[in-house]
Amino acid sequence: MKNAFTTPNRRGLLKGGAATALGAATGAFSALPAAAATPLRYMCWEGYDKSSIIGPFEEKNDASVAIDLITDSAGGFAKLAAGGYRDFDVVSSDSPWIARMGPAGICEYIDDDEFADVYNSFYPQFRAPFAPLQYEGKTTGLPSRWGWVGPTVNTKFDSLETWSSYAPCFDPAYKDKICVLDWGDWPIMPMALHAGIDPYKELDDAELKEIRLVLRALFKNTRALVADLSVAQKGLMDGSFRALIGGGTYATSALRKDGNDHIMSIVPEPKDGLNQGIIWMEATGMLKGSDNPELAKQLVRHVVSPQVAVDLAWTEATCNLVPSQDAENQFSDEQKAVLQMDYMWEAWDKSHFHSVAPNIDDMLAIFQEELAAAE
Structure with a gap:
């Protein structure tokens, strides 16, 4: 599996100011080291690792996100199910494999009520309770791209x-x-x-x-x-x-x-x-036992937010639809045409x-x- 890591945010050292009179008298100066950025480990498909997506999240949350790119969704799941889930906090993969994290016992379930505002930003077809991502009535992840x-x-x-x-x-x-x-x-x-x-x-x-x-x-x-x-x-x-x-x-x-x-x-x-x-779909979920569960939750929110959706839809290798209805007005007419948005619900209605x-x-x-x- 191919691995790639984002460059951590470079933050200047917090230099000590003028020494106190006592420090000055003894010639001592203090330097305060920068607090280390909180590490987060993210397994995902290409596109989710864009610097324009990960960078703002790192900056806002004082985080450093290490990326492991998926080249095969089944292989990525096998790696997680074999115990690798302990090495990651968040994963974005094909939706059947996110759903299978439930019976495998390796996901942190999402509280639909807590994410009610996110669901409200989605098209009605993707709102809770969203059956393709549920296991025993619990939510394994949130939809992020589809076609x-x-x-x-x-x-x-x-x-x-x-x-x-x-x-x-x-x-x-x-x-x-x-x-x-x-x-x-x-x-x-x-x-x-x-x-x-x-x-x-x-x-x-x-x-x-x-x-x-x-x-x-x-x-x-x-x-x-x-x-x-x-x-x-x-x-x-x-x-x-x-x-x-x-x-x-x-x-x-x-x-x-x-x-x-x-x-x-x-x-x-x-x-x-x-x-x-x-209908294929990618989804984003949290892994069980994360060292930083709240930060992992924030990354899931970030990935599926309307602000990120357009960027996630429009990548160098491929362009894909997103579940965010609130993002639709942010697409240009050209982008909508590329994505065949005028046809998407006909395709949805005629598909499994x-x-x-x-x-x-x-x-x-x-x-x-x-x-x-x-x-």
């Missing part, structure tokens, strides 16, 4: 209507024109939904077999399985790929930020009674909310087996 997973399309080559379903993924006319993102479960879930299977419930053998068959068909039409987002984006821009599968808004925003408004991520229409999109699927290990194994067979 949706659906086909990412270059409308210079395809119409959005063409991608009102995932059918082109299996159309011979699109052979070698599909890019599947090698991002864990993200390309698997949409294919399961297209096959008429809800991947977020317990699956039987027949349903797992159906997922195997739909992935097999997908790989027959796929030109490339790509883990590097920049490579996938380049192929989408030049038409080598007609669509990216498994990325959605996270794969779209940087291109749209650069003025490519013909790149869009949409959610297909419901099929067989199942929504076809997936992402959570840890009971059979995810089985589905990941099937994905790898069918990929190997296709090669």
Whole structure:
């Protein structure tokens, strides 16, 4: 796991003033050392570590925040669950893993009443009691960024209507024109939904077999399985790929930020009674046993505040929606367009909310087996 640490605030030493008459007489001068900044340890995705976000918090709270960047949400959780939670105070990760801190017994629960003012600043869809982040009626964290997973399309080559379903993924006319993102479960879930299977419930053998068959068909039409987002984006821009599968808004925003408004991520229409999109979300929570629980609480408040939300939404690598309704008026019209804010609630209504699927290990194994067979 990649580690990075913010530069601590540099504070001048508090120099002693003129010595007292007694001190002067003896030639003694005093120097008062600066009080050490309170340390806080923060595990998070890239973007949350921006100096424009962390710096003001450090300054206001006389704190020094050490950052450990997450490169894999499941791996980050495994590190915490194995005892690493004792080494951190706050974590910002994908919401299913924040929720799982509850049953793992490693989170400090959030008092919804204490954070009532924060919830009031959110869109109604994210206000308490917010089920995706609850465990046994207690809150494991607060939502901080979100978006949706659906086909990412270059409308210079395809119409959005063409991608009102995932059918082109299996159309011979699109052979070698599909890019599947090698991002864990993200390309698997949409294919399961297209096959008429809800991947977020317990699956039987027949349903797992159906997922195997739909992935097999997908790989027959796929030109490339790509883990590097920049490579996938380049192929989408030049038409080598007609669509990216498994990325959605996270794969779209940087291109749209650069003025490519013909790149869009949409959610297909419901099929067989199942929504076809997936809402992903990141959340921020506190770890159990923090040495500085009040300061940890303040960092959570800071991260989800309207003042920070716009900065958190607009990063160099990717741009994402935030749950803060109070922040909406702070976005420029250009930023709103990049984030497809005019489409976000349609996407929400046509999507499932992402959570840890009971059979995810089985589905990941099937994905790898069918990929190997296709090669």
